[in-house]
Amino acid sequence: MTYSELSNLIFQKQSYLCVGLDTDPRKLPHHLLTEPDPVFAFNKAIIDATAEFTVAYKPNIAFYEAQGPRGWESLKKTLDYIPADCFTIADAKRGDIGNTSDLYARTFFDPAAAGLSFDSVTVAPYMGHDSVLPFLAYENKWVILLALTSNPGSADFQRQQVGDQELFELVMEAAHSWAGADKLMFVVGATQANELSRIRELAPDNFLLVPGVGAQGGSLEEVSRRGLTAAGGLLVNASRSILYASSGLDFADKARVEASSLQKEMAGYLDDIIKN
Numbered sequence: 001m002t003y004s005e006l007s008n009l010i011f012q013k014q015s016y017l018c019v020g021l022d023t024d025p026r027k028l029p030h031h032l033l034t035e036p037d038p039v040f041a042f043n044k045a046i047i048d049a050t051a052e053f054t055v056a057y058k059p060n061i062a063f064y065e066a067q068g069p070r071g072w073e074s075l076k077k078t079l080d081y082i083p084a085d086c087f088t089i090a091d092a093k094r095g096d097i098g099n100t101s102d103l104y105a106r107t108f109f110d111p112a113a114a115g116l117s118f119d120s121v122t123v124a125p126y127m128g129h130d131s132v133l134p135f136l137a138y139e140n141k142w143v144i145l146l147a148l149t150s151n152p153g154s155a156d157f158q159r160q161q162v163g164d165q166e167l168f169e170l171v172m173e174a175a176h177s178w179a180g181a182d183k184l185m186f187v188v189g190a191t192q193a194n195e196l197s198r199i200r201e202l203a204p205d206n207f208l209l210v211p212g213v214g215a216q217g218g219s220l221e222e223v224s225r226r227g228l229t230a231a232g233g234l235l236v237n238a239s240r241s242i243l244y245a246s247s248g249l250d251f252a253d254k255a256r257v258e259a260s261s262l263q264k265e266m267a268g269y270l271d272d273i274i275k276n
């Protein structure tokens with residue numbers, strides 16, 4: 001999916017919601033446990049319930065890898081089931097020496113390798129340019145680089161002063177020489193909304209993947225007011241608050257209500273962008 005396709009999708013669907021498919025087998029509703037593939041059955045129901053309100057899906061790979069070969073099978077079926085008009089993110093947070101990154105990139109981008117063809121993958125930047133470039137070698141694929149993450153530990157390194165900048169700012173500045181906004185997004189936690197105006201100065205055109213609304217307490221309003229651009233420019237992720245809105249027979253209905261309520265709020269902020 002290209003930059004303008006993603007931007008158009010956001011204004012068409014009036015949504016920049018990304019649903020995080022962090023599907024924990026221990027949290028599945030009991031009635032799904034007799035399904036041949038309970039994780040896929042759950043994801044399928046969640047996708048059916050939320051696709052109308054959603055522009056992106058982000059399976060967090062940890063939840064699938066932890067299940068061994070069964071997990072990879074559930075992941076592949078889930079990816080194949082995501083509607084073609086939704087952007088897909090492999091939240092894998094990879095990055096290693098060049099030849100190893102090359103294989104990670106093949107895993108998530110080249111269907112001839114592991115049967116997966118995501119639109120994008122999350123990448124950790126701390127091994128530097130040669131650890132990121134192999135992911136950028138694929139046409140029509142995106143790198144989503146960790147910049148300022150949502151967790152308390154983000155202060156340990158990302159907020160440290162390096163010369164006259166904080167480390168995450170250095171990362172963002174360097175990354176601009178690796179790829180343009182047509183292939184490169186940054187992760188900024190919703191819990192870091194105070195920093196979003198500064199981040200927008202560093203990355204005026206890049207899409208930002210913003211996780212941390214819902215269970216982590218980030219404010220959709222603050223993120224939207226500071227992060228939205230004329231192209232949309234945001235993908236705001238919610239995982240647990242949607243997936244586990246109910247643990248009963250009505251889990252998909254409750255997920256739909258959560259996704260719909262986030263989308264309605266987003267439509268209001270997008271409207272303000274169009275009017276201004």
Ligand SMILES: O=C(O)c1cc(=O)[nH]c(=O)n1[C@@H]1O[C@H](COP(=O)(O)O)[C@@H](O)[C@H]1O
Binds near residue numbers: 060211212213216241
């Ligand atoms: O890269 C991410 O998606 C990510 C970055 C970050 O800074 N914080 C963060 O929570 N995430 C991911 O976003 C999801 C958040 O899930 P919830 O807190 O349940 O909405 C998880 O899959 C996290 O791994």
